[in-house]
Amino acid sequence: MYDKAKLSIKFLVVGGGIAGLACAIALRRVGHHVVVLERYSDADISTMSHGGIGLPPNVSKILFHWGLERALRRVSITSAVVEVDIYETGEFIGTHRWEEEVLRETRGEYLFLHHDGLRRVLYEAAITAGAEVRAGVTVASVSSDGPHVTLTTGEKLLADVIVGADGRSSLVQQAIVGEDIHGGAPYHCLFYNTTIPGALMRADPDLAPFFTQSIESMFVWLGNNRSALGFRVGGKDEFALQLWVPPRQKGISDGDCWGGGIDLNEMQRQLGPCEPRLLKMTKLVATPTRVQVKMVSPIEDWVDEHGRLVIIGEAAHPLPAGSLQGGAMAVEDAAVLAKLFSHLRDKDQIPTLLHAFQDLREDRCASVVHSEQSNLYFQMMPAGPKQEQRDQDMRAKAAQGESVFGGGEAAEQWEQLKELFGYDAEDEADDWWVKWGLLRERAKQRSLDMEAEMNTPRPSNFRLRA
Missing domain, CATH: 3.30.9.30 (D-Amino Acid Oxidase; Chain A, domain 2)
Incomplete structure (x- = not known):
């Protein structure tokens, strides 16, 4: 169980997809009040949630830790093998079996499920945790003044922090950076x-x-x-x-x-x-x-200048559509944000914790974006000498009874995947707090103690000694 924050504040989460619902679960686990705003109704979402999604070990272990293992296993299948074929001919190249030792070290599994199935697991968990999810409401504007959001109905909702989990072309992102980063990209x-x-x-x-x-x-x-x-x-x-x-x-x-x-x-x-x-x-x-x-360039600012708006998931670090780590990065973001805000004692900490969130996640997400872009290129490599060498290396490995990802460029792709799978977002947040967060809190407390001492009235007979 997570430590509860000494001070509970109100979060407004714009977007009720994977990122928004995961954020609601994680923040409720540490004691904060959460309202999720989703523009689509449940019926609309069900008709839009086409297709499957994969949950690699780096995210399944977080969801398991949140107590969702049983619910996820009811709607998922555990992946054990990757089969590689040639798109144009159907030629079987070979297979790769997830190494049990690697999966054991990552403390997770690779799960496959329907996108709608994952969302429903997260939705039920968020509601059970005590979050309020308002479906069928549309946010018209976002402001750091307050901060608050205004709905298309004219209703104004106030919060201590507004989280933009509203995906690509995020409204909260636009409020922070002033433009639609994703919409204008080729x-x-x-x-x-x-x-x-x-x-x-x-x-x-x-x-x-x-x-x-x-x-x-x-x-x-x-x-x-x-x-x-x-x-x-x-x-x-x-x-x-x-x-x-x-x-x-x-x-x-x-x-x-x-x-x-x-x-x-x-x-x-x-x-x-x-x-x-x-x-x-x-x-x-x-x-x-x-x-x-x-292929979107990195977004420089995930937090607004007043330190009350923050973006997560695809709003902060868009990955190529269909990326293996798409849903995983959203859940990792939620886990880190909640871990940091489990240490909240007063509202003056809010900007510091939001900026710490970006500092902690920025390099990780940039690395994952690069890996996913490389993986897509590997899968769609244009015909030519490099493609022929890739296929030849994989055929040779398969002929020796080895994994097709055991040599050449394929091996490099697999090593990157193993590194991605082994990452533990919650441990990283804990490490930051121990190394930096506590030091800042202690320095702040010393400063307050010194200020209080300076302002304490001296006895009338008090004398400074030489």
Whole structure:
């Protein structure tokens, strides 16, 4: 159990997705009051939450620590193996099995589940913890004066801290930096996220093995400027399919599209040359979401000048759409923020703790963003000598009965992943408090004691000695 803060304050969290709900859970665990504002209703969110999501060990261990292991296991499948194939031909390259020793050291597991399943686990945990979640409300403006938010209805809500967990093109981010960082950035490719009903997968002899014989496998297809990822999701009779493809023809809208409105023929045309099984899958999918994949420059300020507004998750450090660590970074942010605010004694500490949050998270998130960008390039590597060498190295490892990530550029990718998995966000926050937070508090207390002593009246017979 976490230590409770000596002083409880009110947090307004803008955004009720993974970042916002995780933030609500974490802050309630340390005793703060939390109100989450979500613009979409629960029904709207369910129709928009298409596709699967992975929870790598660095985040599953946090959620387990929060007491959510049983709830997560009901809606997830534990991944044990990665199978690598060639996108254009379906050639089987080899496999990689998650090393038990590595997972044991990271104290987590790699879980696959439906995006909606994860959100519902977090939502129920937030409500149980005592957070208030207001769905179907839209924030019109955010101000550090107060600070407060104003809803489109005209209602004004005050808080001690406003947390922007409202994703890319965040309203809170714009209040801090003065512009929409994500919206104006060019995009690299398109990302489609969808699922296929299990009954349809089982009915096709070519597709059934993905669903029935390889329950614990994640499938990665490496292609020429294209890539795909597939896995069975827990809690639902579905198979998740994710695609990264080039932009559509010039002059055709490629905007983000959530909750319908996408012509499946359009997605199939975007596949380009691909193996027959992938083409079959796309003919069976449910309504997909489509998101632009952008490589966004780091955002310099996560905290406003008054130290009362802060951004987390995709609002603070946007990752390429479909990143393996997308949900993980949001939960890590929430864990660190709460750990820091478990030490709150007076409101004068608020700006210091918010800036400490950015200091603690900035390098970690920048490293993850770089890793995810590198991983996407590895998966979508253009045809040529470098791509041929990558595939040759992996084939050679597989022929020796070894992991395909055991040599060459693939080994470098795997080493980065192991480092990412082993990170413990809560331990990092504890270390900061011991090394720096306590020192600052003690220095502040000494200063107050000296000031009090200077202001204490002296006895009339008091004499300074030489």
